[in-house]
Amino acid sequence: MNYYKEVENLIKKAEINKGVRALQDNSETLYTYWHIGKLIVEAQGGEKRARYGDGLIKDWGRKLSEKYGKKYDASYLSKMRLFYLTFPILESLIPKLSWTHYMQVLAIKNSNERNYYINQVILNNLSVRDLRREIKNKSFDRLSYKDKNSIEIINDNNKLTIEDMIKEPIILKSDRDANELNEAVIHKYIISLLENKFLELGTGFALIGHEYKIVVGTTTYHIDLLFYNYKLNAFIVVEVKTRALKPQDIGQLEFYVSYVDNNIKEDNHNKTIGVLIVKKNNKYVIEYTTSSDIYVTTYMLT
8 A cells, every 4th residue: 555645645635625614624634634644653564653653754744745735744744643543443533623622632641631621622612722721720630539530532422420510629710809708698609600600611501590499398498509401401409618518518418409309300300410519628528428419529719
């Protein structure tokens, strides 16, 4: 096989088809660059570090860039090669991510970290600029140790979870000094910030109510925030504590989740999920939390 000719044929096809619909064009770009990377690796004998790899890429880059422009020079061919080696299964590519998105994550060697940032693009419709900011701010590093393991790229066979949607910690931009507010006011203020934050996530949250009233027997209770998430097909009970996590907080949230399950949830809905947002976490309390439908995270005011 003449690998160089195969690469050139792919480029010609891509250039001819340029200007078709955006998503289709992006899929074609990813398909072309992935196959170019594959052909380069095969031309190098199938080894990740071929002895003459740099020479081949420089030679091809010089010839191709003269004919088709700088986007096919040696540096770009090296990225296409890395693209194939990083994502060896063509079907795993996400058309929602552009080639420029993929270039941002190629330098990330940790697959869990790389998949985390890809999922952030999928979940939150991040632009390339937004993705760069996420990587620069190292939001992956703020995840708990448990949440950093076995992160898979979200697709139709790998359904969303509440952990995919909510970060640790949740960063809240505040225009007030929390130190100047009393406990009752700060609690309401944090809830209002969180309400807006959830609705801005772009991941299917719809507000049912804040300080949502429920009556059990003769006693009235108020759920801080009650959402429905159409992507999860489930109600989300959110409780906020402006202090460190305590064991009784878990029990209170489980009580509210059970109420929603028994009195609000329909048969076609998935089990209700509880989210407890606290100022400071307590790993020892979490160790004894047995319910898989309870998620605990923290908030941070900036």
